[in-house]
Amino acid sequence: MAGTPTSPDTEAVVEAALGRLDLDAKTRLLAGRDMWSLPALPEIGLDSLVMSDGPIGVRGVRWTADDPSVALPSPTALAATWDPELARRAGTLLAQEARRKGVHVLLAPTVNLHRSPLGGRHFEAYSEDPHLTGRIGAGYVSGVQSGGVGTTVKHFVANDAETDRFTVNNVVSERALRELYLAPFEFIVANAHPWGIMTAYNSVNGTTMTEHHHLVNEVLRGEWGFDGCNVSDWTAARSTTAAVNGGLDVAMPGPQTVYGDPLARAVRDGEVDEAKVDDAVRNVLRLAARVGVLRGAEPAVTALPEPVDGQALAREIARRAFVLVRNERGALPLKQGTVALAGAAARDARVLGGGSATVFPARIVSPLDGLTAALPEGTLTYAVGADPNTELAVADQGFELRAVCRDADGDVIGTGTAPNGQLQWMGADLPEGVTHDTLHTVELTGTFTPRESGRHTFGVKGLGHFTLRVDGTTYFDDVQRPAKDDPFLTFFGAPEPRAQVELTAGRPVEVSLTQVVRLPENLPLKVISFSLVHQDPRRDPDELIAEAAAAARAADTAVVVVATTERVESEGYDRTDLALPGRQDDLVRAVAAANPNTVVVVNSGSPVELPWRDEVAAVLLGWFPGQEGGDALADVLTGAHEPGGRLPSTWGSLADAPVTQVVPDDGELPYREGVFIGYPAWEKEGRTPAYPFGHGLGYTDWTYESVEVRGTTVRVRLRNSGARPGREVVQVYLAPGEPDAERPARRLAGFAGVTAAPGESAEAVVELPRRAFEVWDEKEGSWSFVKGSYEIQVSRSILDRRLTATINV
Template sequence: MWTLPALPEIGLDSLVMSDGPIGVRGVHWSADDPSIALPSPTALAATWDPELAHQTGQLLAQEARRKGVHVLLAPTVNLQRSPRGGRHFEAYSEDPYLTGEIGSGYVRGVQSGGVGTTVKHFVANDAETDRFTVDNRVPERALRELYLAPFEAIVKQAKPWGIMTAYNAVNGLTMTENAALVNGILRDEWGFDGFNVSDWMAARDTVGAIEGGLDIAMPGPMTVYGPALAEAVRDGHVDESTVDEAVRRVLRLAARVGALDGAEPAVTAPPAPVDGEALAREIAHRSFVLVRNEQGILPLAGTRKVALIGAAARDARVLGGGSATVFPRRVVSPLDGLTAALGEGSVAYARGAEPSEELGVAKAGFELRAVCRDAEGRVLGEAPLADGAIQWFGGGFPDGVTYAELSRVEIKGTFTPRVDGAHRFGTRGLGTLRLTVDGRELFDGEQRMPVDGDPFEAFLGAPTERGTVELKAGAPIEVSLDVTPPKIEGMPIEAVALSLSHAEPRRDADEMIAEAVRIAREAEVAVVLVATTDRVESEGFDRRDLHLPGRQDDLVRAVAAANPRTVVVVNSGSPVELPWREDVAAVLLSWFPGQEGGAALADVLTGAQEPGGRLPTTWGALADAPVTEVTPDAEGRLTYSEGVFIGYRAWDKAGATPSYPFGHGLGYTDWTYESLQVTGEEATVRIRNTGARVGRETVQLYLAPPADGSVERPARALAAFGCVTADAGESVEVRIPLPRRAFEIWDESAAAWAYQKGTYTLEAGRSLADRRLSATIEA
């Protein structure tokens, strides 16, 4: 699933790959070997700091080497074309320049540690709906100026060792066979010399893939290569020299990562060790975006009585769902972090609202193990579980366990409830199942594949509730889910996926909100933490809407009415609608903040750290969003009819005002923009910290094109940016190079970049909507 076979006779070790991008899971989808869990890629992009992205990469290389991993399957640099994209938490931004800069820092950091990257998903894999089959019809100019641009920047600036081609087709040809884009643009035009690996199960045709520039078809061992490729060469359908080129690129990768005898690796002395927990905490507070702060309610200086409200305040949502999943050694929840910062007795907690009535994977209060047995009941192996989910795909089984011998899997252990009442239990997965809780058998039967259903939905979809058991808080009980999983014929990989599911006793929704209102009235400040769930933001599907799930909007309105000093923390990976945003004192976006998110949140709320983030994407109501279509037509085609107008470019063109504009973010100090000068290919911006504390500012430069109307262009686009720190009262200069590409467009008739002469306006400011200074440039 994750490895290439060794060839000892030529000195080639097995090459090991692992999912990222927020951590290094390794080859086992389990808690056996915990991983550092960093904030989501949208959070990293919100720092607007390529150097911090470089440090992130160095840490991940350190983690990869610790786990014996040679190649990290990251970063994701697809653009956030529509706010409905379900996997946008794993991508950086709606802007190609910001994406390219953050991605370049990340790639340089990982590879400085001697570990390869695979920049993905090449290209236009910008939504999840029908992602295996969709044919994205992208105009050539949009393809060049938007969707290819981050890949081009990273290839030229960071020289990645790998690229991953996507499931989708672009303009009629699937990406694993798209020779024009892979061999023509990526390799010949940009000079990419690394390897090309397919997304998992994306390669469909032997001849098409090898001729299209695909070097590695994953996962193995049953792929379109191997014997099928050898036969294609013998039959004369593929030149042996074409295979030689692919082999050479795989050997070059092996040499670079130190897996080929006789070849010196690209990095012989890795960087100094990085403190993973400290860096995770720094990235988090540097990424938090304060979008509203009326009357300076934040930071909470001197506050000693806080009401903390929200399901995710106690049960932290630190990462998005899907292949980005890792298993951290520890997670600091917002409740843990704020209690540690303010002291016991200073924080009153209420759940307030349930984001979902659906059962979740058994987690809080559970201590679980997986026990694997053969057909005679003999134990083959055991492994600890981070939660109630088992996801073993194409290997990754506990030591001593093989798919061929495996007959039964038992998830067993203890559960210590946090509250009294009728706890709900359930299952997810196929096969013969027996669920026992506290000596009670809740289910003993077979769960079959739906006749017309998606097999992956049976493995990974909604759980089935099997029954309730009355339990007492603090009293541990035994739980067991015994499963005989099916061996499904024709599956391309060996897979075992099942879950023990749980939910706390149902409570009346109005009573929960009333409880939250009660503690809010008694507090100096109310902090409400609202969140999405992994059924809202995850790999594999797009979002129907941008609403917060459950009655969280009602909760915020009720708490704000009870306490005007209400701060709302939004725990989501990408935009959600905030209909109450003008009714609360402050709104802080925390993204998916990683394992140290609760500690970082306490740092920011109390003022120990400044919220350093700026929006990498536009936030607004879905009804106002200019680009929303992610579903292909009846022929499987999705037309990018908006051309080069996505994100803030499209909002500008539509004349619509979003909730919060691209680049927006407040800190805990004030800034005056004093001067802007342009000399040659560099802009110099002088700013002054006019506040009372040290602060960090992200100076953003937007370029407005000549008003000749000869070519339709965005009203303005991000040209460059720079970050600077200054003490209270200090004046500092920021020197920012202006890239030539900011003055170019793709000329479709000439099939080339064209430098556009004329009078440009360069604007410096704090966001797209807060531009403070301007200068003209004669190009």
């Protein structure tokens, strides 16, 4: 089985290969060759091992739309399915994608917790609950590794916010670490046997994670028996000696890292025991053997899974992840009649979050595309209504561009394709004939054909000297400087508007953006990264909202799509509020006032405030739905399929949220809430959320008939008492009989999905794990089994209990 410990034969090959390496070769292997790979060592039959970002797709070694990837829904969407088997199928597809792109290790999944709703990268993690996170993460890892591709479960550990993530010291009690933040990693190590772990940027209790001997060597490797490879987050490793002694195997990216030559010198100077280096090399060679790049060792997987249809699976995950949180008067599925669609996100869908999770799908089906195809001709109208994007986006629609490389004399030395306005070349990923030594300028040039007449805005995302020309006029010729000292600002920084130009719809104009290449010294790899950005003419917001309301008034049903933007949810920064950007709340209220049969689709990766939720007929949470999101949405709205999702995190207002601090104070972020995050914290504080953890409606009804407990096995009988087939997620919470202020009143202990036709019964079987009855004893430094009486609460959400039983342990 993939992921189980390697065979004695493989371990013998690893030892033989290690024995043939000198110190320099060993330390070179532990440092990245470039941005995404480790060096090949032909003398031992080792090929270069290639890594790639995930978690919703496999980007490969090139950051470009020229190299498209399947884009699945966001991890929050996958968790909303409450289906580990579906997560396994997603992983199997991603292994297939990795093999297609020559990738051996996927830098995923992210199993950090939703500690606070303000976490800017929560779309890339699964849930606020460690059990749900562990179950979904284990399914994902098992699926990827069943395809012979490694995973690196990340970010180990307590990387639960983005503010000052490179330097923050997260102060976390041992009990909170064990019961919450370490728990998903522990579950995945025990049940899916990942081949890799990625250690985080942040410190925990005073020690940076790339040097954390206790958590890596004593807990991860010692207590849990992890035998895989520990890779740093990119640029996270800071100290040669402390990193290798702290259990870090690979320092990425290369070639300038704290390993390689610095590590060899440290050994020769007596600062590092060579046995530590050997331990790290063994872990790398074991990973190489598992993925099939070490000659003489049988790969962990020799029979690959059946091929997976990426488009079909992306569509299935999206529709099964949609969470219907409100459905008054049977607003959904849609009735026959006319539909007025509104919202900029309905036309220009946001299908994934920002940052290193970015991939470039070959196609994107927007809600407008999906509904146009699904509804009878002539029954659908569209109005922008409100645009959440307050800043410029990468030039795409209407642009035809190419990249031109020139030397210092202005002579062309190479050209490259540019599917959109984002150019990102890492390391040696340059057009043919171009080298960093000869490259002086890069020009993105071509034409733009507007789809609207009016004042268009053009700008630049990136750092350095740029020249921007539109339609023969130079609008900017100067240096764009960083607002703060952050090596990743060129990737995650805000675009700057630099030109406003009156253009006519349908008339092409020439555009050009040239950068003078000056590579910053503080990056360990040569990276050329900048973007030509653009924004369509901005119309009067009140006029746009009025148009959408008028269209809604004339239709049988109104559908409004609201969304966050990359400036709201992305790697690199946290949120400051939970409000939808722009005038989208005003749009919803205006449309709802015009048509009581208004359905709102929320296109966000994690919770946002919905102040109008009681004013509309239906609310459907769509997450970042991946490339097939529009067709999946049409499946659910028309009733071809049921929305299958349940909330993996609590949705409520920021004012009511129990845990909101994500900004460090003098470099430290104290986790004062202890074990109370998510729904236990809401319950402890006596606050009622907008929509509770586990909530989700379908298109049928369920009657919970009986619960039987034998030992720690819970059997629940339920019947589909509605008129349509459906799927139900039976949730089992465990509540200690003796109240304890230091322990949550109840926690998710297990769940199971069942399907049934109308009138049919089904049985859900949930095994209660021993850990559900344990707490971490900080005095003893061990798990303590808490005997006594517990109430088993069989529920549809944390607040919707249907059956109870008692168990004594």
